[in-house]
Amino acid sequence: MKRRKFIKGMAAAGLAGGLTMGGGGLVGMAKAAKKADIGQCKSLKVTCVSETSWFDSPTMLKDIKDAGGAMVSHYEIPWTQENIGGYSALIEVELLDGTRKKILLDPGWRQDWMDYVFAKSGVDKMLDNREIDMLVLSHEHEDHYWALKSVLKHHQDIPLVFPNTFYPEGKLLMEGKYKNDLAKVENDIPHTGERVELGPNDLYNPYPGVAVKMFDIPILLRVRGEQNLFFNVKDKGVVAVTGCCHQGVLTMLNWARRNIDGFKPYGVYGGLHIAAFENWDPKFDDIIQGVKGFGLRKVGCNHCTGWIWASKARAQGVPIVCGTERYREYKTLPTTGKGAPENVYLRNGDVIEF
Numbered sequence: 260m261k262r263r264k265f266i267k268g269m270a271a272a273g274l275a276g277g278l279t280m281g282g283g284g285l286v287g288m289a290k291a292a293k294k295a296d297i298g299q300c301k302s303l304k305v306t307c308v309s310e311t312s313w314f315d316s317p318t319m320l321k322d323i324k325d326a327g328g329a330m331v332s333h334y335e336i337p338w339t340q341e342n343i344g345g346y347s348a349l350i351e352v353e354l355l356d357g358t359r360k361k362i363l364l365d366p367g368w369r370q371d372w373m374d375y376v377f378a379k380s381g382v383d384k385m386l387d388n389r390e391i392d393m394l395v396l397s398h399e400h401e402d403h404y405w406a407l408k409s410v411l412k413h414h415q416d417i418p419l420v421f422p423n424t425f426y427p428e429g430k431l432l433m434e435g436k437y438k439n440d441l442a443k444v445e446n447d448i449p450h451t452g453e454r455v456e457l458g459p460n461d462l463y464n465p466y467p468g469v470a471v472k473m474f475d476i477p478i479l480l481r482v483r484g485e486q487n488l489f490f491n492v493k494d495k496g497v498v499a500v501t502g503c504c505h506q507g508v509l510t511m512l513n514w515a516r517r518n519i520d521g522f523k524p525y526g527v528y529g530g531l532h533i534a535a536f537e538n539w540d541p542k543f544d545d546i547i548q549g550v551k552g553f554g555l556r557k558v559g560c561n562h563c564t565g566w567i568w569a570s571k572a573r574a575q576g577v578p579i580v581c582g583t584e585r586y587r588e589y590k591t592l593p594t595t596g597k598g599a600p601e602n603v604y605l606r607n608g609d610v611i612e613f
């Protein structure tokens with residue numbers, strides 16, 4: 260984490276001011292700039308370590324409903340353990356000078372599932388060998404964050420980037436001081452490495468062509484704030500990589516259009532939180548039109564996007580990249596998309612390159 264920029268004061272109207280952080284290696288932004296110059300990278304590869312946060316949506320919905328609904332804290336729900344997996348993505352970036360960086364987006368949810376998928380994808384060894392440069396936490400939701408211990412047991416001091424809106428339970432989990440027998444979440448391994456906490460006016464630019472942007476938004480199950488990564492790939496354009504994308508895919512892309520210097524839309528990977536439980540709402544058609552308007556070249560989606568949305572978007576010309584059958588090798592299979600004629604998700608074990 261040597262070459263990096265931490266851009267403070269990114270207001271809607273542009274950069275309010277630059278900042279040089281203490282501790283070495285942090286470089287401020289030019290004060291006069293209207294948009295953020297995040298630099299460029301050469302290429303980007305994303306591996307779906309696991310997109311199956313839960314295996315069966317009706318069971319997930321029932322857990323939430325039985326506990327009192329979506330306004331109940333996720334720390335107060337007795338989740339059906341056999342339905343739980345987790346979300347995690349391995350991001351490999353090649354910089355213009357040929358250096359390669361690895362970023363893990365989210366540790367996932369149930370520890371034994373994440374231990375299994377980390378072993379299957381080789382992420383466990385990469386963590387042991389200090390090959391993964393940083394862990395980015397998209398948001399505090401159970402399915403993205405609660406298996407933090409599955410990462411820390413391999414690399415306790417991994418540099419960590421997270422939104423500054425975590426609740427006390429989430430902070431205790433990071434400190435290795437949290438155990439909750441009702442929701443079944445625990446961690447007794449304190450994170451000991453460097454932490455970068457992002458607020459809504461910050462843009463973190465750890466390497467040329469790589470940025471993390473936090474959106475301060477309210478999210479169901481008493482979570483606040485989500486961040487996603489942007490990559491500016493030379494000769495291609497900007498690729499957004501997300502966890503759940505509770506900020507909304509259009510909000511995310513519009514932010515990039517307004518704030519990233521030289522923005523050219525190119526791709527998206529991740530959960531897009533549209534028809535998360537396969538429900539339909541006419542406004543989802545409008546999201547299809549909005550996404551089409553960006554003229555993206557590659558859209559790899561999964562998790563909370565909604566199979567129904569991905570199918571409809573593909574039928575209407577959004578360049579959805581279909582997954583392989585590799586996910587069938589995993590020990591638990593999702594019920595989502597069962598029997599569908601084509602695989603509109605990038606599923607467990609799939610890879611997309613930008």
Ligand SMILES: [Fe+2]
Binds near residue numbers: 502503
């Ligand atoms: Fe999620």
Ligand SMILES: [Fe+2]
Binds near residue numbers: 398400503505
């Ligand atoms: Fe979420």
